[in-house]
Amino acid sequence: MSHLALKDHLREGRLFRGRVLAAAAFVVLLLGLVMLRLLKLQILDHQHFTTLSQDNRVKIEPIPPTRGLIYDRNGVILAQNLPSHSLEIIPERVRDMDQTIGELRQLIEISDADIKRFQRLRAQRRRFDSIPIRVRLNEQEVARFSVNRHRFPGVEIQAKLLRDYPLGDKTSHVIGYVGRINPREAARIDASNYSATSHIGKTGVEKSYEERLHGKVGFRQVEVNVLGRAISTLESQPPVPGDDLYLTIDARLQATIIDAFGEENGAAAAIDPATGEVLALVSKPGFDTNLFVEGISPGNYKALQQSPDKPLFNRAMRGQYPPGSTIKPFIGLAGLEYGATTPGKRIHCTGSYSLPNSSHRYRDWKKTGHGHVDLTDAITQSCDVYYYDLANRLGVDRLHEFLDHFRFGRRTGIDITGELGGLLPSREWKRRTRNESWYPGETLIMGIGQCYVLTTPLQLASATATLAMGGRHNRPHVLSAVRGPLQEQPEKLTPTPPEQLPVQTQKNWHNIVFAMSQVIEGLRGTAKRIRSDDYRIAGKTGTAQVFTVKQDEEYDEETIDKRMRDHALFIAFAPVEKPRIAVAVVVENGGHGGSVAAPIARRIMDQYLLGEPR
């Protein structure tokens, strides 16, 4: 470094330090200006601004819309809003909290848990907020407090509307329930429209049609004082209530089904085949949805959650069961459509079936065999050997293709969220999920509705409805009409147009329907006990294995634990000539379809077609 450069360097340093000092002075000066300004606002003009802040001010308050009501097909109310009173305290306005609570307890029952919750909320909220200490006051309690109200400044009764389900556990899964909005939901919804709403649909119709049911928030411009208390209303825009929904569900039918199940668990679905209207959708056991509205207590929730009967589980839409023999009419139809069998072709059933070059015996449920059987006999008596043979002739690819037309293995698309699609296996599916090739033996078992095949009761009912209509498929749905807040009459929704399955010969379908009617009317029909004098039924029994019987072992109902017993299934539609109802019934661990599930189906059809239980 030269001498000159060093001198330059020093000069630069001096210059820079001068500038930094100037900048620092500038900073201090301007921040001093800000401080002077704040001194004026906060100290000199403090009184003026305190007055302004305490002055009445205009505030915009959202008003919650009234949630739409839900009716059944006959106008029976399924979900409504009832006024509920709660006792609330504004801490700031209470001089001695302990004394006030003590005196309140002499008037109204307030439990220690209530007080604990109150103290917790009090710590979280501001002292001028109104905090509930007791919810759901009854009329006497409201009256008792009202008389003594002058003794309790800062304590008030607040009224709000709470969702109520009059039928409780009879419609638990299909209607669902509302609950407090959780953070995940809060992130999804339109914050402004929900600014006054505390509850949101959590399951069932309440969730699926949340948008229609909710309505539109209203606003009120109010003058408030510094505590946020409304002094007067300046302007308001009333909320728009949610739409009332009219469902296709028949409340009486729901009740009949629950009654018909008795002590058993399971699920049933009933559909009007001509329209796809879901008449009933029951999962048993149910639960009282009213428990969830104001937040379910941990004890109650634990009981529901841990019950071995799984009441919270919606078996009708999410329970996936092997269809067992109820799949046989569909496979028989596949056989006719593909020409793999004819109505007159007979098979000799000896009680078991073996593939060529294999010693493995595929057993019939009847050890002694059914002898010579044709298609009708095979459905009427539910001969397994006939279907082993037919499935073998059709092959897995054609089975998959045909059953897929009936939407097995796919969601029905019902307008309630959370439906599961079951499972319809195929070569491709097995390679994808298990990385294994398809075995010929599996095709045989698929022919009797076991071997990976899984269906929901709703799916079975929907497929039965399609079968009853000769291949015309209507998408199952529960919403039939909607009444907007300004409408006098509910407005019918236009249904989705039906879809026609590819049908080769109409006569094939008649053959299957005839065979299914023989299940009830034939001398050896597996469901002959439910024969009715008032109308003709076509149906099919089924038994789904829960427990696999080993080769050369006996299945003995008496010695097996109840939970390992077979599921009993029954599908049916009636009247045969002009079907008005199609049902599917699954009785968990019920044993035989004919003896347990079929009588339940009969009661459903009686109730719907004749209007009274048998």
Place this chain on the structure above:
Amino acid sequence: MNLPHQRSGLRESNPAKAHGLLAGLHLDLPLLTGVILLCGFGLVVLFSASNQDLGQIQRQLVRLGLAFGFMITLAQIRPDTLRRWSPWLFAAALLMLAAVLAVGAIGKGAQRWLDLGLFRFQPSELMKIAMPMMIAGFLAEKRLPPSWQRLGTAGLMIAVPVVMIARQPDLGTSLLVASAGIFVLFLAGLSWRFIGGMLLTAIPSAWVLWRWGMHDYQRDRVITFLNPESDPLGTGYHIIQSKIAIGSGGLYGKGWLNGTQSHLEFLPERTTDFIFAVLSEEFGFAGVALLIVLYLFIILRGLYIAANAQDTYGRLLGGALTLVFFVYLFVNTGMVSGILPVVGVPLPLISYGGTSLVTIMAGFGILMSIQTHRKLLPT
């Protein structure tokens, strides 16, 4: 530079041994302490301003973590390296600003973001750092004070991006970017006579700006700034409400979580641009004084680092970054207390939001790098 034979006559001036881990990470303890205290205070105020929304606190914590990461990363990079990067960073920021304008022209609307697929990026934020780096690097090439010719070139370098950002339109950011460049010029020894002359021509040019250079909403803001009471339910509402909040706070405030103006939702933007009003209402003049003292400490430490930097580049850059931080503070507090127009500048390190937070902390990272990467100097 670091030839072996020179080493005997040199001394190690990096106080590495004194502060151990902190110096090993190239962090400056006084600056770090000030920043952490301020961020902590900010979270306390944000908790109240957000109506005790823990989710918002969590999100702000994540952003703070990211911003601290940026600061620590930048503190590791030697000032010489930063200086070499300066022109490239500036060119990249300029290109992206052009891209934003192009996209905005196609989309017909206010456009500040560049969508990079994975995340959205605001090039004007990068410019807040790239601008002082570029001008400092440019002026440090030659002797100071700079010649008129070099001043003119630097002025052009400042004007182009500032105009581009102002056209987005983002008045607050363009102001900050412009001040970043001008502060470098000032620190480099722009003559006082020139500064005085500029101030004198500011008045007619302000009129020109008013007449042709402003959007209607900006003009509205100036009008309501001069007389907020003229439009109490429209644009003046912000200022009136925030003045009431500040004034009613008094000497000791209404207490944490008890601000009625803030919690009865009279105060708009109370977690972002107007959070200073929440603080003033709940903690009063005493709380504001504490806040200003903390800020002043950080600013003076920044200026101290700049004054003691070893080369011109470090001095100019460090000083300018510190002064930009001050501009944030002054413009925000001035706007919220009603002595400056509303120009959408957040309260640094306290307002809710991530973009400016990262830039500010990056600036502190550079300051720490200047302080801790010291060359070995002759005794």
